[in-house]
Amino acid sequence: MFVRVEVARRPEFNDPEADRILRRIEMAHPKIRRAIRWARMLQVYWLEVQAPREQVIPAVSAIFHDPVVNWLFTGDLIPSTAGSHGGLLDLFESAPQRSGNFWGIERRFRPGVTDNVGRSAREALDIVLAGKNTHPRASSGCLLVLEGVDLKESDVTLLAKDVLSNELIHSWTLVPAVELRSNERFQPDHVRFGFSRSPMKGSDRVHEVALDGLNDQALTDMSREALWALSLDEMKAIRKHFQDNRVKSLRTDRDLPIQPTDVEMEVFAQTWSEHCKHKIFNATIHYREIGESPWGVRSSLPERVDSLFKTTIAGTTAEIQRPWLLSVFKDNAGIVALDEEDAICIKVETHNSPSALDPYGGALTGIVGVNRDILGCGRGAKPIFNTDVFCVAKPDYLAPLPDRILHPRRILDGVRKGVEDGGNQSGIPTVNGALVFDDRFLGKPLIYCGTGGIMPRMSGGIPCQTKEIRPSDRVFMVGGRIGKDGIHGATFSSLALQESSPTSAVQLGDPITQKRMSDFILEARDLGLYRTLTDNGAGGLSSSVGELATLSGGAKIDVGLAKTKYPGLRPYELVISESQERMTVAVPPEKRDAFKVLAQRRGVEVSDLGEFNTSGFFEILYNGKALALIDLKFLHHGGPTLEIEASWTHENQTPGKIEWDFSIDGPKRLLELLERPNIASKEWLIRQYDHEVQGMSVIKPLHTRMVGTPSEFSGPNDAAVLKPKPNKNIGIAVGCGINPKLSDLDPYLMAQSAVDESVRNILAVGAEYGTAESMLALVDNFCWPDPLVDTEKAGALVRACFGLRDACLELGAPLISGKDSMKNDYVGKREGKEIRISVPPTLLVTAMGRVKDIRKARTADFKGDGQSIYLLGGRQFGLLGSEMHAMLMERIREKGGSQNSAVLPTSNLLTKEHRLGLPDWRVAQRIYRWLGGSLGEHQERLSSVHDVSEGGVLVAVVESILGRGLGGLIQVPRYEDPWEFCFGEGFHSFVVSCSPAHTQFLEAEWKNYEVPFLAMGHVQKAPRLEVQFQTGVKPESWSLDMDLCRKAWSREGYWE
Amino acid sequence: MSSPLRALVITGDGINCETETAEALRLVGFEAEIRHLNDMIAESMTLDHLSSRYSVLALPGGFSFADDLSSGKLLALKIQHGLRWDLAAFAARGGLVLGVCNGFQALIRLGIFGKSVTITNNEQGKFVNKWVRVVRGSDSCVWLKRMGTIDLPIRHGEGRILFQGSHSAEVVSKFERYGMMCLKYEQNPNGSAFGLAGLCDSTGRIFGLMPHPEAFVRWTSHPEWTYQPDRAGGPGDGLLMFQNAFQEVSGK
Known part of the structure; x- marks a missing residue:
């Protein structure tokens, strides 16, 4: 029978x-929000069960009804506890005003879209009606009911399209009041009619793609129309390969057309996509530099670079070499040794394009996708932490939005929810991250998701990093089923976002299916049931099997054997679908049965698709019929190398000077900086993520005082520390560095700043540093505007890569994994005018280090009244490229001025030029080695360490005070420009504190090891920040109520 | 040598705190076994088997079935229909039951605390991960003996306990009479009725709570621990609950 169930609060x-929903309406359409007086959200389920009424009634009640808080509406199936109407009318009568217009919006999933709740409802019916063969089907949706006097149909339509649903995945219908009042919609025929149907049946035909004889334009057009994102050179290379006589005869033997099939073209398109192949990072680059750096930053980089990846990334690690590096740039993630028993692996991905279209689904699949990279790393690792970094336009963005671009608040709300569901439901703590706001992220948000995992160094006598497959090992697809979701994800993300971007590229994740699969994989690993594995991410089976096949030298699979979500998938879709929650696993033939049995016991679906072999080919069949025969050598090495022209023009930026009185303007600007989204508290976000599950948490994203009391307050920590092993005090620290605004000055410095900040962050919390044995590894993630359309953007990439390389070499910090995303542009229209929005060149560096003893880990907060405050490290701060600079530029832009009219403040007596904070790696070495425990012995005498980053020294001091509810006195060195000292930004510096009893030990040690330091004040009980400075004859000072700082920094009510 | 005291920790279907829950039980002396729900259903593990082998049954935290159809709901249905254990009988035979977070939600859905109480979305409608201060609300829970005010983390989106009929005196008086409202927040973080953080059954042997005691078994888990670094290496407040359980079943 067919049943419609509505659950109302x-x-x-x-x-x-x-x-x-009302909060989201408020964000998107405040005017309509004011017209709404009352709103309720009902959960709706459409069920089909082959069972008699008397069995269905108790089952539906048991599953859906919680009589304490809910009313259940089922039409006339089950008498409602709500009242005589047994439907919405009962609810309407409870609305405080009943005179207005009632409207309903019903939302469901589009056919073929993952419906997790519907799946759970079906499982519930299976559990409750167990053994009765009732073949339940279920789909889920919701019904939003609104009431308002002036609520018009057009308003409600707008809400349906714009707030309640994402039309890529949802369909919606307006339900007028008269229909809401009637119980018509519960009629079985209505339910049956509305039952989500599978997508239309496709054809199982395989097409030959006629490349021969096409001219260049025709080849280019064909690639674009098919969404292959293959360049002309690549199309030609493929055509040439298929004209080879040896290839021709092999194809004839197998009854394959001479020219490539559509399936083969798709496999090339996926494997050669920028997303998978990193063509730009492997290109030959011709670089020229115009002028010299006005700040003396390294100029004249090599004029020809054969693969930035080999030269500046892998090459850098090869030069550094460390005994604890187990696997770098080979696997899904970088692997390092934690100790004799365990290894740690880490990977960071971006999911920018999917998140631009569907922020929730994009971020969710981003996080569960990178979790699978860890699960599929080496012989399988257990994910133990997630990181997330979002770069979006400012939440109070007011200008008109370009077509198809979502408002940054919606992006942020969606990605936050996506990571929350992806991370929390998977039981993986989100321990570290960052939020960066810049209006150039409007065109494409940058959504970075990272994961770290742990695995035993040996399992079954084989080292964890071993990736081995033997001929006749079976090819298993494990986990979710294949659907139409995520077709062309890899090629789509290799294109700029356009109004016509494909909607099928969007996927929804299913964390619970993945959790089950993940638990199963780790259990199978420990039982030795498989040889190796990899995840099914971009490119689906075409990439995962295509890659694993290189380990044995070939593979033959029949995609007709793969479990699908519904019938009617075309063969090429089976091959390239990026349906989530799937791994590809190589299972020795003698373990095949045991593997299948365990999978069944764990409720995990597996499909045995074929076997690995030594044929040299990746062969794909569909129900026995040949679809593809691809030479692995050609697939992985046959693509033409890209040649890129790159240039960089050095420009001196010398903003004008504005003379502000520090004693009056200083405190004002400090408050303004504290409430800047880039600096303000992220607690609203952090608290919605589980950052403690798995019980390893030592240093959390926030330090908190007065836990659980009305005076509770939280301040920021620099990085996370985890204790991954229950019986050992060894820990790992995870932090990140990102500073895109420096790209406007010099991307070389932008990259160096990201490295320095990431390293400082983990040193602050207690990571070890300074000897060959100290484990400290970095992960690079480049997000760039298309370097192929603008030589300066390609030049920016060259400079950033060398900046990264030089910083890593100076610090002896190897890169172990990385990823790049190269098409972060929007091309489209705003108010009818063509525009292109490109992100600023952005490098995220994630740092992971070892903490020898977690009992000595540190937080950023000053521990009490009377503690001495030091600035540790250099103090060559500059206002250029600082958050203060960004703030003043924004103001000028808002008033219609140009960038050239930018001004920076100075004190009234000083006249020197504005400086840019620059690195000095020799000094950095000494500071970091001391802090990292390889020089000296008094580090434990420190009671707090906080790095100086966005906003400068004063912001760092305030952040250290806030959490404790104290105050502080800071003395700016005499005759030092207080603007630059307090608000300038630079490299290598920390604000640290200690008890006065320890100062002599620390100062002696710092002098001894030439670690620059400055005693700059002390913590005081009175909750005021007092700043003393002297720019003229007399010392001056100002003081600021910490309560004002706290209010500015907390920005209560600003965030959702 | 007497046989070891065993604790059964359930896993599967999205439960995700099984490892640290087992670790906490081991720290106080139990031999903890993590077992997949599907395996126990496949074996048709009976209540007799359960009570003869295990002294403690722990339902750990997690996101079983993604909280679809309401938190803990499907897990409860699966236990109820797949295993048919009478947990009250298990307790009557000397067993102890602990449900943490999602495990507590499942205990509520199983009807352990009666039909007039439920647990639902936090009043603010958001998931929250923060530390809270909790205090005993009655003296009857075995797990909470000798406990003063302690700090524990909460990590949930559905932790608001509600009683039928807007907490009618009739409903609530039963809970009060039997000391079932055994754990309360000092500062209510989610709109829970009476600031309730946990409940026990009328025997005090079946106990469920939203905060995570297994997440505070060492001092260095506390968000303010660096303020008292001398205590690093020492235990956390949550350990006491597990120690109480061990004392109760070992008779020591």
Whole structure:
């Protein structure tokens, strides 16, 4: 029978789901929000069960009804506890005002889109009606009911399209009041009619793609129309390969057309996509530099670079060499040794393009996708932490939005929810991250998701990093089923975002299916049931099997054997679908049965697709019929090398000077900086992520005082520390560095700043540093505007890569994994005018280090009244490229001025030029080696360490004070420009504190090891920040109530 | 040598705190076994088997079935229909039951605390991970003996306990009479009725709570621990609950 179930919250309770929607309406359409007086959200289920009424009634009640808080509406199936109407009318009568217009919006998933809740409803029916062969089907949706006097149909339509649903994955219908009042919609025929149907049946035909005889234009057009993103040179290379006589005869033997099939073209397109192949990073680059750096930054880089990846990334690690490096740039993630028993692996990915279209689904699949990279790393690792970094336009962006671009608040709300669901539901703590705001991220947000994992160094006598497959090992697809979701994800992300971008590239994740698969994989690993594995991410089976096949030298699979979500998938879709929650596993033939049995016991689906062999080919069949025969050598090495022209023009930026009185303007600007989204508290976000599950947490994203009391307050920490082994005090620290605004000055410095900040962050919390044995590894993630359309952007890439390389070499910090995303541009229209929005060149560096003893880990907060405050490290700060600079430039732009009219403040008596903070790696070495425990012995006498980053020294001091509810006195060195000292930014510096009893030990040690330091004040009880400075004859000072700082920094009510 | 005291920790279907829960039980002396729900269902593990082998049954935290259809719901249905254990009988035979977070939600859905109480979305409609201060609300829970005010983390989106009929006196008086409202927040973080953080059954042997005691078994888990670094290496407040359980079943 067919049943429609509606679950409504009883009127005496608030309805959090409706409240959440109202908050989102407020963000998107404040005017319509004011027209709404009352809103309720009902959960809706459409069920089909082959069972009699008397079995269905108790099952539906048991599954869906919680009589304490809910009303259940089922038409006339089950008498409702709500009242005489047994439907929405009962709820309407509870609305405080009943005179207005009632409207309903019903939302469901489009056919073929993953419906996790529907899946759970079906499982529930299976559990409750166990053994009765009732073949339940279920789909889920919701019904939003609104009431308002002036609520018009056009308003409600707008809300349906723009707030309640994402039309890529949802369909919606407006339900007028008269229909809401009637119980018509519960009629079985209505339910049956509305039952989500599978997508239309496709054809199983395989097409020959006629390349012969096409001219260049025709080849280019064909690639674009098919969404292959293959260049003309690549199309020609493929055509040439298939004209080879040896290839021709092999194809004839197998009854394959002479020219490539559509399936083969798709495999090339996926494997050669920028997303998978990193063509730009492997290109030959011709670089020229115009002028010299006005700041003396390294100029004249090599004029020809054969592969930036080999030269500046892998080459850098090869030069550094460390005994604890187990696998770098080979596997899904970099692997390092934690100790004799265990290894740690880490990977960071971006999911920018999917998140631009569907922020929730994009971020969710981003996080569960990178989790699978860890699960598929080496012989399988257990994910133990996630990181996330979001770069978006400012949340209070006011200008008109370009076509198809979502408002940054919606992006942020969606990606936050995506990481929350992806991370929290998977039971993996989100321990570190960052939020960066810049209006150039409007065109494409940057959504970085990272994961770290742990695995035993040996399992079954084989080292964890071994990736081995033997001929006749079986090819298993494990986990989710294949659907139409995520077709062309890899090629799509290799194109700029356009109005016509494909909607099928969007996928929804299913964390629970993945959790089950993940638990199963790790259990199978420990039982030795498989040889190796990899994840099915970009490119689906075409990439995962295509890559693993290189380990044995060939593979033959029949995609007709793969489990699918619904019938009617075309063969090429089976091959390239990026449906989530799938791994590809190589299982020795003698373990095949045991592998299948365990999978079944764990409720995990597996498909045995074929076997690995030594044929040299990746061969794909569909129900026995040949679809593809691809030479592995050609697939992986046959693509033409890209040649790129790159240039960089050095420009001197000398903003004008504005004379501000530091005693008056200083405190004002400090408050303004504290409430800048880039600096303000991220607690609203952090608290919605589980950052402690798995019980390893030592240093959390926030330090908190007065836990659980009304005076509770949290300040930021620099990085996370985890204790991954229950019986050992060894720890790992995870932090990150990102500073895109420096790209405007010099991308070389932008990259160096990211390295320095990431390293400082983990040193602050207690990571070891300074000997060959100290484990400290970096992960690079480049997000760039298309370097192929602008030689300066290609030049920026060259400079950033060399900046990264030089910083890594100076610090002896190897890169172990990385990823790049090269098409972060929007091309489209705003108010009818063509525009292109490109992100600033952005490098995220994630640092992971070892903490010898977690009992000595550190937090950023000053521990009490009277503690001495030091600035540790150099103090060559500059206002150029600082957050203060960005703030003043924004103001000028808002008033219609040009960038050239930018000004920076100075004190009234000083006249020197504005400086740019620059690195001095020799000094950095000494500071970091001391802090990292390889020089000296008094580090434990420090009671807090906090790095100086966005906003400069004063912001760092305030952040250290905030958490404790104290105050502080800071003395700016005499005759030093207080603007530059307090608000300038630079490299290598920390604000540290210690008890006065320890100062002599520390100062002696710092002098001894030539670690620059400055005693700059002390913590005081009175909750005020007092700043003393002297620019003229007399010392001056100002003081600021810490409560004002706290209010500015917290920005209560600003965030969702 | 007497046989070891065993604790059964359930896993599967999205439960995700099984490792640290087992670790906490081991720290106080139990031999903890993590077992997949599907295996126990496949074996048709009976209540007799359960009570003869295990002294403690722990339902750890997690996101079983993604909280779809309400938190803990499907896990409860699966236990109820797949295993048919009468947990009250297990307790009556000397067993102890602990449900943490999602495990507690499942205990509520199983009807352990009666039909007039439920647990639902936090009042603010958001998931929250923060530390809270909790205090005993009654003296009857075995797990909470000798416990003063302690700090524990909460990590949930559905932790608001509600009673039928807007907490009618009739409903609540039963809970009060039997000391079932055994754990309360000092500062209510989610709109829970009476600031309730946990409940026990009328025997005090079946106990469920939203905060995570297994996440505070060492001092260095506390968000303020660096303020008292001398205690690093020492235990956390959550350990006491597990110690109480061990004392109770070992008779020591």
